[in-house]
Amino acid sequence: MIAQTLSETKAPASEQPIFELIEVEQVFEVPKPGRSLFSRETVGLRALDGVRLTVRKGTSLAVVGESGSGKSTLLRVLLGLDRPTGGRALYHSKPILEGRASGIAFARDVAMVYQDARGSLDPRMTIGALIAEPLRHFDIVPRQDEAARVAQLLDRVGLPADAADRYPSGLSGGQVRRVAIARALASEPSVLVADEAVSGLDVSTQAQLLILLQSLQRDMGLTLIFITHDLGVASFLCEEIAIMYLGRIVETGPTDAVLGAPSHPYSAALRAAAPQFFEPLSEPLPGEIPSPLNLPAGCRFSTRCPKAQDDCRLKDPQLGKLGPQRAVACLHPLQPQ
Amino acid sequence: MTVQITKGVADVPIAATPSPAGKSRRSVFIRRPFFTASLLIAAAYVLAAIFAPYVAPFDPVKQDFNVMMKAPSVVHWLGTDSYGQDILSRVIFGARYALIIGIFSVMIGAVGGLIIGLAAGLSGGWAEWGLMRLIDAILALPSLILAVAFIAILGQGVDKVVIAVGLSMIGPFARTVRSDVMQVRVQLFIEAAQLMSISYLRVVLRHVLPNVIFPLAVQVTIRVSEAILVSSSLSFLGIGVTPPTPDWGLMIAEGRDFVSFAPWMSAMPGFALALLLIALSIVGDGVREEFDPKLRRDS
Numbered sequence A: 001m002i003a004q005t006l007s008e009t010k011a012p013a014s015e016q017p018i019f020e021l022i023e024v025e026q027v028f029e030v031p032k033p034g035r036s037l038f039s040r041e042t043v044g045l046r047a048l049d050g051v052r053l054t055v056r057k058g059t060s061l062a063v064v065g066e067s068g069s070g071k072s073t074l075l076r077v078l079l080g081l082d083r084p085t086g087g088r089a090l091y092h093s094k095p096i097l098e099g100r101a102s103g104i105a106f107a108r109d110v111a112m113v114y115q116d117a118r119g120s121l122d123p124r125m126t127i128g129a130l131i132a133e134p135l136r137h138f139d140i141v142p143r144q145d146e147a148a149r150v151a152q153l154l155d156r157v158g159l160p161a162d163a164a165d166r167y168p169s170g171l172s173g174g175q176v177r178r179v180a181i182a183r184a185l186a187s188e189p190s191v192l193v194a195d196e197a198v199s200g201l202d203v204s205t206q207a208q209l210l211i212l213l214q215s216l217q218r219d220m221g222l223t224l225i226f227i228t229h230d231l232g233v234a235s236f237l238c239e240e241i242a243i244m245y246l247g248r249i250v251e252t253g254p255t256d257a258v259l260g261a262p263s264h265p266y267s268a269a270l271r272a273a274a275p276q277f278f279e280p281l282s283e284p285l286p287g288e289i290p291s292p293l294n295l296p297a298g299c300r301f302s303t304r305c306p307k308a309q310d311d312c313r314l315k316d317p318q319l320g321k322l323g324p325q326r327a328v329a330c331l332h333p334l335q336p337q
Numbered sequence B: 001m002t003v004q005i006t007k008g009v010a011d012v013p014i015a016a017t018p019s020p021a022g023k024s025r026r027s028v029f030i031r032r033p034f035f036t037a038s039l040l041i042a043a044a045y046v047l048a049a050i051f052a053p054y055v056a057p058f059d060p061v062k063q064d065f066n067v068m069m070k071a072p073s074v075v076h077w078l079g080t081d082s083y084g085q086d087i088l089s090r091v092i093f094g095a096r097y098a099l100i101i102g103i104f105s106v107m108i109g110a111v112g113g114l115i116i117g118l119a120a121g122l123s124g125g126w127a128e129w130g131l132m133r134l135i136d137a138i139l140a141l142p143s144l145i146l147a148v149a150f151i152a153i154l155g156q157g158v159d160k161v162v163i164a165v166g167l168s169m170i171g172p173f174a175r176t177v178r179s180d181v182m183q184v185r186v187q188l189f190i191e192a193a194q195l196m197s198i199s200y201l202r203v204v205l206r207h208v209l210p211n212v213i214f215p216l217a218v219q220v221t222i223r224v225s226e227a228i229l230v231s232s233s234l235s236f237l238g239i240g241v242t243p244p245t246p247d248w249g250l251m252i253a254e255g256r257d258f259v260s261f262a263p264w265m266s267a268m269p270g271f272a273l274a275l276l277l278i279a280l281s282i283v284g285d286g287v288r289e290e291f292d293p294k295l296r297r298d299s
């Protein structure tokens, strides 16, 4: 099976994390709202604010949060596409940007599946050429074995070998995502990063892709970082969950434990708003999300938090340990019933 | 095990629909009768141009003062002109000049436009601004006026016409190439390639260029007719190729004075020119619609 050829061993979760984010901050300078036509005034938009995150090898992590909470920004930092304006972002204990700048090893090891899978594929290349590109670029197989490996990869993601001769425009949405996954797997990465990889598809196609991703993650020992706003997807696919609110991870831990007994009032609200898994999040809470241009004083959730107390508007809680596996950024975490 | 489950439920089998390339190749000529007819007409012109010495019944520049301005007849199918030259032979040789001038000048325009458009689209900043202002300034003039200006500098003759018309076409080519480059370089697949640490040069060669070359090739087929029209206009104005070259524009101009009693002198080359232009533009449109994967839909 290709699963064996693609991954040597199913490494146990080791202590040495693959990614580590320490107080990562990403502030975008954006035009000041209401500035005059010729003014160059800007204000800082805190897209990421004190993000702490550890990604262990072999884990599957779901990053969950409402739109605008900073998930994609976090991803760009993890991929080394953007330099964070503050904090440290490490890959195997070295700065991520250093990893990306020093050769193609980082790019080979960390592969990405875009939300817009179709847009991520060059429309003028056949599926075969698209999958062969990383094979060649990273020198994965000798030229004469290329076609066979392309067929193998297509088979692994559940597409027939003759798909290689087609163009992306000739494939359905679900098929295009499979191609994007096959292309990501071509470099034999150890980390697969996916941004909303199953959203916008019908339920049965979603389920097929989730089963595929789950089997890939298990068989190949992939580390999976999966961005989603669907708690059902998170609980199906991922051992661990990180819940984001306004640029900060406010709760992390094993998915079942966090969703079963949330500690952060925001996690609890998200959970309560999605009684039925596999449905997109509806507006989870009354009240507007504050603007990242103007974060609330104290706890960023205090404007909407049903448990807020007086000190919540004074102190900004950082993500702190809560038991051996979990962490929460709240001054008054919920107690398990 | 899980592998089989996934495969068992894979969505719509791909093999069920015929491959798009094969499908369009098989039936495009039936599905597009005008395209087919135009292609045949254009092909006939090309053949006439290539084999002109064999198909033309007379020497196109042989003057015979015994048969001046004769109406179409069995001997001179399209009649003769004021020098007694056989119009059919001149029209056939004229295809040679039209196509040579059209193709070569468009090549000059396309290559020049590709280089400038690519540079402008990729460089950004001041370099781009400068290049585009230059192109804008050039584009402010219609290509015929520009070509006239270049002819004024270069002088007359077939080679000069090719260069003048070619230079006058760089502007529009550069502008479309630049806008295509700008469109392509912000596409997600470009970021995806950079994410793979593929070098800038390779990204440009493998992903930007192919996505720009194709629309450019379509432009070339469409603009050949424009180049032919401009070059004929130059000749018509008497500043293009020089007599007695059998050039259609020149022939139309020569017949202008005799149009009331020898209308075939202008009408025959005019008809040849119009038919070629129409055929080329239909072929160009068909090529674009048929072979652009972005426009093409399976199903």
Ligand SMILES: Nc1ncnc2c1ncn2[C@@H]1O[C@H](COP(=O)(O)OP(=O)(O)O)[C@@H](O)[C@H]1O
Pocket (backbone or CB within 6 Å): A028, A029, A030, A045, A046, A047, A065, A066, A067, A068, A069, A070, A071, A072, A073, A074, A292
């Ligand atoms: N390049 C950028 N420049 C300015 N603001 C940005 C940029 N990228 C993201 N943002 C802002 O950062 C915040 C987080 O965005 P994003 O990471 O895309 O959220 P999510 O993916 O969770 O929906 C949003 O308010 C967004 O407007």
Ligand code: SF4
Pocket (backbone or CB within 6 Å): A264, A265, A266, A299, A300, A301, A302, A303, A305, A306, A307, A308, A309, A312, A317, A329, A330, A331, A332, A333
């Ligand atoms: S710190 Fe206070 S306001 Fe913030 S989430 Fe906890 S209880 Fe709510």
Ligand SMILES: [Mg+2]
Pocket (backbone or CB within 6 Å): A071, A072
């Ligand atoms: Mg996003």
